[in-house]
Amino acid sequence: MVKDDLKYTETHEWIKISGKEATIGITDYAQKELGDIVFIELPEIGTELSREDVLATVEAVKAVEEIYIPISGRIIDVNSKVADTPDLLNSSPYDEGWIVKFEIMNEDEMENLLSAEDYKKLIGE
Amino acid sequence: MAKKTPFYNIHKKKNAKILPFAGYEMPIQYEKGIIHEHRKVRESVGMFDLSHMGEFIVSGKKRLAFVQKTTVNDVSELEVGQVQYTNMCYPDGGIVDDLLVYRDEDIFYLVVNASNIDKDFDWLEKNLIDDMELENVSDETALIGVQGPNSEKVVQKLVNDELSDLKYYHFIRTKIDNVPVILSRTGYTGEDGFEIYFTDLDKAESMWNKVESAGEEFDIEPIGLGARDTLRLEMKYPLYGNDIDEKTNPLEAGLRWIVKFDKDDFIGKEPLLKVKAKKIKRKLVAFIMKDKGIPRPHYEIYKHGNLIGEVRSGTISPSLNVGIGTGYVKRDFMKSGTVIDIKIRSKFLKAEIIKPPFYKNGTIKR
Numbered sequence: 385m386v387k388d389d390l391k392y393t394e395t396h397e398w399i400k401i402s403g404k405e406a407t408i409g410i411t412d413y414a415q416k417e418l419g420d421i422v423f424i425e426l427p428e429i430g431t432e433l434s435r436e437d438v439l440a441t442v443e444a445v446k447a448v449e450e451i452y453i454p455i456s457g458r459i460i461d462v463n464s465k466v467a468d469t470p471d472l473l474n475s476s477p478y479d480e481g482w483i484v485k486f487e488i489m490n491e492d493e494m495e496n497l498l499s500a501e502d503y504k505k506l507i508g509e
Numbered sequence: 510m511a512k513k514t515p516f517y518n519i520h521k522k523k524n525a526k527i528l529p530f531a532g533y534e535m536p537i538q539y540e541k542g543i544i545h546e547h548r549k550v551r552e553s554v555g556m557f558d559l560s561h562m563g564e565f566i567v568s569g570k571k572r573l574a575f576v577q578k579t580t581v582n583d584v585s586e587l588e589v590g591q592v593q594y595t596n597m598c599y600p601d602g603g604i605v606d607d608l609l610v611y612r613d614e615d616i617f618y619l620v621v622n623a624s625n626i627d628k629d630f631d632w633l634e635k636n637l638i639d640d641m642e643l644e645n646v647s648d649e650t651a652l653i654g655v656q657g658p659n660s661e662k663v664v665q666k667l668v669n670d671e672l673s674d675l676k677y678y679h680f681i682r683t684k685i686d687n688v689p690v691i692l693s694r695t696g697y698t699g700e701d702g703f704e705i706y707f708t709d710l711d712k713a714e715s716m717w718n719k720v721e722s723a724g725e726e727f728d729i730e731p732i733g734l735g736a737r738d739t740l741r742l743e744m745k746y747p748l749y750g751n752d753i754d755e756k757t758n759p760l761e762a763g764l765r766w767i768v769k770f771d772k773d774d775f776i777g778k779e780p781l782l783k784v785k786a787k788k789i790k791r792k793l794v795a796f797i798m799k800d801k802g803i804p805r806p807h808y809e810i811y812k813h814g815n816l817i818g819e820v821r822s823g824t825i826s827p828s829l830n831v832g833i834g835t836g837y838v839k840r841d842f843m844k845s846g847t848v849i850d851i852k853i854r855s856k857f858l859k860a861e862i863i864k865p866p867f868y869k870n871g872t873i874k875r
Contacts, residue, residue: 391803419526419735420542421524422825423803425854443803445543445824 515713598777656702699871798832
């Protein structure tokens with residue numbers, strides 16, 4: 385499932401932008417590929433990250449995947465619920481399974497994001 | 510092109526996630542996932558496609574001498590109908606593979622790891638002796654594993670033989686649906702379990718369906734390689750390529766119990782005797798995470814800031830819901846109770862060495 389009102393990355397993150405704020409998570413495709421997600425390592429609030437830095441690490445039973453920040457930003461909120469129950473990333477990747485919110489520091493970098501159409505093509509949907 | 514097992518179409522139909530493994534297109538997991546499959550085997554029963562495993566037949570007058578020479582355990586201890594876990598070693602004591610030896614009336618049947626079939630066969634061929642023959646029947650052999658506390662009840666429906674009489678690590682030749690099979694009671698999950706080997710590949714799909722129907726009342730499900738790995742690791746059973754390889758030997762791998770120094774010469778005996786005399790330098794230990802984190806192969810192991818070893822297998826234990834792993838550590842640190850640090854990404858996370866297995870409630874028949 386790909387949601388039309390979101391932006392995407394080639395590394396299977398989704399991004400929801402409202403003004404200067406962005407929410408990020410992993411796509412339904414990504415959670416299916418990973419299988420049972422059992423652990424997530426989150427950044428601290430206030431951390432500043434440059435585009436394509438590691439934002440979080442997600443671990444499934446058999447795999448470890450890094451989540452990258454597609455736009456430079458400062459972390460303003462983390463989803464502590466997914467830290468306690470990482471399988472929310474499997475059961476609700478676009479809603480309850482959001483990972484962090486960040487303040488966008490470089491709006492020019494938004495042009496690197498994929499549209500829902502492009503992302504569908506990427507994953508062959 | 511990766512090979513397909515005779516059950517490939519069944520896995521496809523069941524929407525398995527299929528990936529290349531050891532030269533085969535194998536199911537890693539099915540729709541409900543690894544944790545679900547793992548629990549299914551611990552709580553009831555699951556079935557595995559193990560057709561990728563390798564099978565060799567050793568026959569001829571000198572077959573016993575050959576198997577004695579090429580494996581570290583003592584095959585002469587086996588009765589007909591018995592199975593033995595063993596290792597093959599190189600002349601320097603490094604491990605070629607771990608394998609099962611089935612002692613039959615006129616042959617020995619060797620079951621080896623899928624990833625090592627060609628390597629093992631070449632190695633054995635190099636060490637052939639007179640008056641014996643070696644045959645690779647891997648491609649003609651299908652193998653279904655049935656594992657879990659309800660496995661006897663499932664398999665009993667398929668055969669007339671009294672399975673309560675079939676002891677752990679023993680096998681019989683029998684028929685299922687008129688197909689001749691080797692039926693053994695072994696397994697690598699910690700649960701009671703059976704293996705069904707057969708060569709009538711045209712009957713593979715119907716055999717699968719028979720087993721599945723027999724297990725219906727216990728909600729039998731197919732189990733992929735992912736859960737197979739978490740199940741074996743909870744028992745600290747070694748995996749070739751992770752826990753053991755040509756650069757490790759059976760003594761440091763914790764397999765001293767299979768090395769029979771009092772039998773006649775075998776390949777690797779001399780160096781292993783030296784290792785034994787000097788005591789091992791490092792040991793494969795089992796550890797459980799105290800801090801929150803999941804160990805993975807090749808992560809570094811530290812004590813007081815000094816590098817003392819390397820993780821070989823690691824995952825989250827679906828039964829214990831905590832990170833578990835195996836790794837080689839220097840001998841000063843191998844005692845159970847020792848607290849070690851596992852370097853996970855940039856952090857040092859605490860773990861404790863424990864006496865295996867991790868999971869102690871298996872229904873395995875000893």
